[in-house]
Amino acid sequence: MRRETQNVLLVLVGGALLKIALNGSYLRYVRPSIQPWLIASGVVMVVLAAVAIVRDIRSYHATEQPAADHDGHRHGSRSSWLLVVPVLAIFLIAPPALGADAVARAGGRTIISQAAPAVTQQGAAAFPPLPAEPVVPLSMSEFVTRSVWDATGSLNSRVVRLTGFVAHEGGSTYLARLVITCCAADATPVKVTLVGAGADAQRDDQWLAVDGRIRPGSATQHNDYTPTFDVVTVAPIATPADPYEY
Amino acid sequence: MELLCAVLVLAVVFQDWLARILDVPALRTGSTVFVAVCVQALPFLVLGVLISGAIAAFVSAPLLARVLPRNPAAAVCVAGLAGVALPGCECASVPVARRLMQQGVPQPVALAFLLAAPAVNPVVLVATAVAFPTAPQMVLARFGASLATSVVMGWLWTRFGRAEWIAERALRAVPMAAGRARWAVFAETARTDLVDAGGFLIIGAFTAATLNVLVPRSWFAVVGTHPVLGIAVMAILAVVLALCSEADAFVAASLAALPLLPRLVFLVVGPAVDVKLVALQVGTFGRRFAARFAPMALVVAVGAAVVIGLLVLGGYR
Numbered sequence: 001m002r003r004e005t006q007n008v009l010l011v012l013v014g015g016a017l018l019k020i021a022l023n024g025s026y027l028r029y030v031r032p033s034i035q036p037w038l039i040a041s042g043v044v045m046v047v048l049a050a051v052a053i054v055r056d057i058r059s060y061h062a063t064e065q066p067a068a069d070h071d072g073h074r075h076g077s078r079s080s081w082l083l084v085v086p087v088l089a090i091f092l093i094a095p096p097a098l099g100a101d102a103v104a105r106a107g108g109r110t111i112i113s114q115a116a117p118a119v120t121q122q123g124a125a126a127f128p129p130l131p132a133e134p135v136v137p138l139s140m141s142e143f144v145t146r147s148v149w150d151a152t153g154s155l156n157s158r159v160v161r162l163t164g165f166v167a168h169e170g171g172s173t174y175l176a177r178l179v180i181t182c183c184a185a186d187a188t189p190v191k192v193t194l195v196g197a198g199a200d201a202q203r204d205d206q207w208l209a210v211d212g213r214i215r216p217g218s219a220t221q222h223n224d225y226t227p228t229f230d231v232v233t234v235a236p237i238a239t240p241a242d243p244y245e246y
Numbered sequence: 247m248e249l250l251c252a253v254l255v256l257a258v259v260f261q262d263w264l265a266r267i268l269d270v271p272a273l274r275t276g277s278t279v280f281v282a283v284c285v286q287a288l289p290f291l292v293l294g295v296l297i298s299g300a301i302a303a304f305v306s307a308p309l310l311a312r313v314l315p316r317n318p319a320a321a322v323c324v325a326g327l328a329g330v331a332l333p334g335c336e337c338a339s340v341p342v343a344r345r346l347m348q349q350g351v352p353q354p355v356a357l358a359f360l361l362a363a364p365a366v367n368p369v370v371l372v373a374t375a376v377a378f379p380t381a382p383q384m385v386l387a388r389f390g391a392s393l394a395t396s397v398v399m400g401w402l403w404t405r406f407g408r409a410e411w412i413a414e415r416a417l418r419a420v421p422m423a424a425g426r427a428r429w430a431v432f433a434e435t436a437r438t439d440l441v442d443a444g445g446f447l448i449i450g451a452f453t454a455a456t457l458n459v460l461v462p463r464s465w466f467a468v469v470g471t472h473p474v475l476g477i478a479v480m481a482i483l484a485v486v487l488a489l490c491s492e493a494d495a496f497v498a499a500s501l502a503a504l505p506l507l508p509r510l511v512f513l514v515v516g517p518a519v520d521v522k523l524v525a526l527q528v529g530t531f532g533r534r535f536a537a538r539f540a541p542m543a544l545v546v547a548v549g550a551a552v553v554i555g556l557l558v559l560g561g562y563r
Contacts, residue, residue, distance in 0.1 A: 001441075005249075005250050006437075006441045007437075008250060009250065009441070010437070010440065010441065013288070013444070017285065017288060020285065026285060028278065028282075029278065029281050029282035029285045029286070030282060030285055030286050034285075034286070034289070037289035038285065038288075038289060040289070040292075041288055041289040041292035041293075044292050044296065045292065045440065048433055048436055048437040048440065049437065051433045051437075052433070052434065052437050055430065078445075079442075079445030079446055079448075079449065079529060080441045080442065080444060080445040081445065082444075082445040082446075082448040082449060083441070083444045083445055083448060084250070084253060084254075085448055085452070086280075086281060086284040086285075086448060086451075088257050089277060089280065089281050090281060092257055092258070092261045092264060092265070093264060093265055093277060095274060095277040095278040095280075095281050096274065096278065097278065098275060098278055098279075100271075101271035101272065101274065101275045102275050105275065105459065181496035181497070182286060182489070182490050182492055182496075183282040183283060183285065183286035183490070184278055184279055184282035185279050185282055185283050185286070185454065185455070185458055185487070185488075185489060186489055186494075186496065186497050188497075
């Protein structure tokens with residue numbers, strides 16, 4: 001691959017990183033704290049390419065020879081062409097955040113199902129009381145964690161608002177969310193079973209804000225600690241900017 | 247250059263068609279994971295090539311020789327412990343290890359550093375402690391087993407390794423420059439490393455995304471009680487999932503149905519051998535090197551994890 005082509009590719013890759021870091025779509029792939037790293041590495045790529053281009057032009061004018069021709073770095077760099085793949089993926093396809101398909105692929109594994117044996121040995125924990133509002137907005141992780149381990153029963157008979165996407169699996173309808181620690185490759189689902197208020201009619205990957213109550217004692221080892229959520233109201237919403245929980 | 251333009255124009259023309267064939271759930275999930283692995287790994291690769299460029303431009307071979315012990319066995323230990331100082335994932339350590347070799351650091355020493363840096367740095371150890379709040383001995387076991395892997399691999403390479411396994415281009419030294427020319431060496435080295443390693447990182451990310459989608463997670467569930475099967479499956483998963491070393495502790499922690507020992511194997515093998523790392527090693531050091539180094543590292547990592555795990559964790563549980 002020629003030097004000029006390499007430099008253009010570097011500008012494109014750096015530009016792609018800057019684009020997703022600045023327009024917020026990086027949140028589909030990695031956690032928010034990566035943003036400064038993405039911006040820094042995008043800038044470094046563009047600067048390295050720019051420096052090489054400027055030096056090549058200067059030395060071309062001086063000696064009619066590219067600056068670093070002596071290093072003969074042409075062999076074995078055919079693989080550099082592959083750098084164009086993520087550029088095309090980001091600019092043209094812009095893959096969406098993970099959704100119902102990733103939940104199905106996890107095969108019943110959730111943040112709770114696998115952690116339960118270790119933690120139930122310690123016995124149930126006391127959670128701080130919920131705020132006194134009539135409808136309590138909770139993250140999916142917190143809701144499910146409380147449903148399994150909260151000895152004080154703070155969720156019982158409270159109306160809670162959960163935000164997530166719809167996933168159908170084995171005849172049940174779930175409201176699900178994916179929890180990531182680093183990037184989308186390590187996503188683990190967290191989910192509740194939706195019952196009532198026409199929740200079954202929603203299609204996969206539709207984002208919902210759901211108000212409802214927990215069915216006490218419904219999260220058991222038998223169902224991989226997936227609590228049942230008796231739905232009061234369902235409101236379809238747009239996909240949130242930050243689709244994952246952390 | 248003309249080819250690049252043609253590729254870009256074609257891609258734009260066929261954008262709708264491309265987006266349509268990718269609109270299958272499995273392919274959509276795969277493409278998201280692919281971009282996620284790339285986006286996650288590129289900053290670390292950039293960090294790695296900047297350090298590599300800085301070593302090429304500002305750290306002379308005689309200086310490195312003075313810092314390292316003359317005895318190769320001791321130098322391998324020092325390199326393993328020096329890994330604590332590079333908080334990054336495995337993508338950062340490959341270009342740095344190569345540059346160390348170019349500056350005259352003995353190969354086993356540079357390779358010990360390559361294996362240690364992603365596994366024993368403070369960021370990874372803190373992440374492990376956070377992921378295993380009920381089993382703090384996992385941090386000690388991980389540190390010990392990963393350090394042992396890198397040191398043992400260094401010693402084995404001292405004894406059995408051959409210089410000609412590493413591609414000649416990987417070892418060609420950059421002439422030392424002085425004054426302002428050093429900055430030119432810095433920029434040029436970093437740029438070349440980035441372009442060379444970048445392509446192989448993409449191969450690795452692609453492989454990891456494919457396997458991430460194809461390998462059924464039900465594997466995790468069936469292997470729980472059988473020790474040999476559990477260790478083997480967790481070692482294979484560490485290789486094929488290619489998680490970054492800062493995230494793998496959380497994935498291992500979420501597999502609480504498994505005993506601690508196979509999960510320790512997962513944590514020790516992952517930063518030493520995975521598909522993304524092997525792709526980078528093929529690109530940086532050549533095929534002949536990777537074909538010998540990766541299987542050897544896998545065996546040593548599994549062995550170290552099992553021995554240290556039995557000692558620190560007190561058996562298969």
